[in-house]
Amino acid sequence: MKVTIYDVAKKAGVSIATVSKVINNKGNISEKTRKKVLDVKKKLDFHPNVMASALTGKKTKTIGLLIPDLANPFFSDLARNIEDSANELGYNLIMCSTDYLAEKENKYLSLLKQKNVDGFILASGFEDLRKIQELMEENIPVSIIARDSPMIPINTVVIDDFMGGYQATSYLISLGHENIGIIARNIWSNRERLRGYKQALEDNGIKAPGHIEYAEEISIGWGKKITQNYLNSDNPPTAVFTCNDLLGIGAIHAAREYGISVPEQLSVIGFDDTMIATIIAPSLTTMAQPVQIMGKEIMELMVGMIERNEIIKQIILMPELVVRESTAKVIKKYF
Amino acid sequence: MKVTIYDVAKKAGVSIATVSKVINNKGNISEKTRKKVLDVKKKLDFHPNVMASALTGKKTKTIGLLIPDLANPFFSDLARNIEDSANELGYNLIMCSTDYLAEKENKYLSLLKQKNVDGFILASGFEDLRKIQELMEENIPVSIIARDSPMIPINTVVIDDFMGGYQATSYLISLGHENIGIIARNIWSNRERLRGYKQALEDNGIKAPGHIEYAEEISIGWGKKITQNYLNSDNPPTAVFTCNDLLGIGAIHAAREYGISVPEQLSVIGFDDTMIATIIAPSLTTMAQPVQIMGKEIMELMVGMIERNEIIKQIILMPELVVRESTAKVIKKYF
DNA sequence: GTGAAAGCGCTAACAG
DNA sequence: CTGTTAGCGCTTTCAC
Numbered sequence: 064m065k066v067t068i069y070d071v072a073k074k075a076g077v078s079i080a081t082v083s084k085v086i087n088n089k090g091n092i093s094e095k096t097r098k099k100v101l102d103v104k105k106k107l108d109f110h111p112n113v114m115a116s117a118l119t120g121k122k123t124k125t126i127g128l129l130i131p132d133l134a135n136p137f138f139s140d141l142a143r144n145i146e147d148s149a150n151e152l153g154y155n156l157i158m159c160s161t162d163y164l165a166e167k168e169n170k171y172l173s174l175l176k177q178k179n180v181d182g183f184i185l186a187s188g189f190e191d192l193r194k195i196q197e198l199m200e201e202n203i204p205v206s207i208i209a210r211d212s213p214m215i216p217i218n219t220v221v222i223d224d225f226m227g228g229y230q231a232t233s234y235l236i237s238l239g240h241e242n243i244g245i246i247a248r249n250i251w252s253n254r255e256r257l258r259g260y261k262q263a264l265e266d267n268g269i270k271a272p273g274h275i276e277y278a279e280e281i282s283i284g285w286g287k288k289i290t291q292n293y294l295n296s297d298n299p300p301t302a303v304f305t306c307n308d309l310l311g312i313g314a315i316h317a318a319r320e321y322g323i324s325v326p327e328q329l330s331v332i333g334f335d336d337t338m339i340a341t342i343i344a345p346s347l348t349t350m351a352q353p354v355q356i357m358g359k360e361i362m363e364l365m366v367g368m369i370e371r372n373e374i375i376k377q378i379i380l381m382p383e384l385v386v387r388e389s390t391a392k393v394i395k396k397y398f
Numbered sequence: 399m400k401v402t403i404y405d406v407a408k409k410a411g412v413s414i415a416t417v418s419k420v421i422n423n424k425g426n427i428s429e430k431t432r433k434k435v436l437d438v439k440k441k442l443d444f445h446p447n448v449m450a451s452a453l454t455g456k457k458t459k460t461i462g463l464l465i466p467d468l469a470n471p472f473f474s475d476l477a478r479n480i481e482d483s484a485n486e487l488g489y490n491l492i493m494c495s496t497d498y499l500a501e502k503e504n505k506y507l508s509l510l511k512q513k514n515v516d517g518f519i520l521a522s523g524f525e526d527l528r529k530i531q532e533l534m535e536e537n538i539p540v541s542i543i544a545r546d547s548p549m550i551p552i553n554t555v556v557i558d559d560f561m562g563g564y565q566a567t568s569y570l571i572s573l574g575h576e577n578i579g580i581i582a583r584n585i586w587s588n589r590e591r592l593r594g595y596k597q598a599l600e601d602n603g604i605k606a607p608g609h610i611e612y613a614e615e616i617s618i619g620w621g622k623k624i625t626q627n628y629l630n631s632d633n634p635p636t637a638v639f640t641c642n643d644l645l646g647i648g649a650i651h652a653a654r655e656y657g658i659s660v661p662e663q664l665s666v667i668g669f670d671d672t673m674i675a676t677i678i679a680p681s682l683t684t685m686a687q688p689v690q691i692m693g694k695e696i697m698e699l700m701v702g703m704i705e706r707n708e709i710i711k712q713i714i715l716m717p718e719l720v721v722r723e724s725t726a727k728v729i730k731k732y733f
Numbered sequence: 734g735t736g737a738a739a740g741c742g743c744t745a746a747c748a749g
Numbered sequence: 750c751t752g753t754t755a756g757c758g759c760t761t762t763c764a765c
Contacts, residue, residue, distance in 0.1 A: 115758035
């Protein structure tokens, strides 16, 4: 059967208290018994039971990660990077896809709380501020990544979505585009990118508002559908800024179907810089999110909070323009 | 602070044993006290501590999922489907990416064992049979998905990779191709697909072995590189079967770079049917793995084993040909 | 330096 | 039908 601290104690000829102490590097133990215990521990291949020690107030070294959808390439990429960092710091992740549903989020939150996770990383679009506050009151570390930070002090790692939208749009403008459409989903990050888009237009003296439509889902289908709408309109744009890569792929598909060439007749710029941006032809110009750094930072915040009670920080990272083939200078119709 | 079973007992005016019984639906409890307890439980928002009950031999309702790489679209898709099914059955998943490294696998295995997971799902390419056997001896449920089943009785959900390779190749042959290359990674599933490929060639009387090369990684880059090799050879193939979609994308990229049109001059067929198959142009013909069913089946096997000690099953699912745009009839050079 | 003992929150006999 | 009690495996005072 499972080897317990008693087995080690007996075999080493000491008490379980002593064993516990050497294992946790606590108290004063003579070098001799310490050696002895460590020796037996190895011999018996003893690994302390996490449940039992968690019961006595220790950590479980597992963190709950709530994420909208693990099958979405951006989030699976992010999750993988968080996982790597967690692993390095000695933590495991329980991952839960919430599909942006408050109901699922709440369910997972209470489920994982029962399982004594050491804290939560919320990548999900969380509606219910009270839930977060509840967690904080219960002294459960929570931090937020890649989504809006509520107006409460909480550890956060985000990118500057406003800047991202601003830069993407500015780049398009610098290529000579003036009629620029945007496709977003009605979630916080996208609304910020939209705000950046508007600001860029305004700052460049472009009065005419471009096409603005919300996708109901983040999917190729929705990107395609909305782009078709734009292309069918009286005043089709010469460029479209999609608030993520998936939508951008949809835009390119729509253009292809209409026989409109990208980037010659339509420039497309995405957001996230997921793997799919390099799959499509033409490859997608996009705003890259530094997922690796984000994963590292969020785990460091978490661990700082869990193990050292560090103070709260908000980390804002900058997205970065990655120019590929889907954007080009606008071809002036009137010269 | 945290509300415990004692709080409920006190407030309900009963003993903790009674509370425990009504919560677990055990023993005989009068309707009156049952109501009372449930009432108080709700009022106090009591949720039993999973650690504590796990300590007494109950389940933790969490399962360890070891998977090669969460950022790989096939695996993230699979993981998401397992997660959904797990969720429905009341389980959570601790997910770990192993990168096909025995070292990581072993580490995670012992880590999660300490955390008292109820069992393991191994999607990873596990080298170390002894480790699996060890788990089974310790009576820890293990099952295997989407990878080779070792020669020991163990719950398994796999697709028939041999058939998949056979079908993919047969389809190409039915299109008139005779010079068919294959790109695989040297892992079990891919070797099986390769075996199917060879069998199909043989069964159709095609003597000349096509190009066969192993990719060192599952990546677009390797698919591209090897396809370039094939295309540069004396006897370039008219079709290439890549053992997964990522490699297939690479093949298409290589063709594009060489000015060879797909499918007119080169047919490409992939494997997995991940989202990326529909992103690329031309969209990728591929062998679909029924990930949703796989996720459901594997969780049912796990739960059957954990909760009902059911006997071991091996479930073999059939991959299915999904014809898209990357394959076409061969154009005969000599007519 | 080391160990006895209490207790973390819960379950499972076993009494009553 | 309900409660008492002995653990589950470990940590942590507090004596010795």
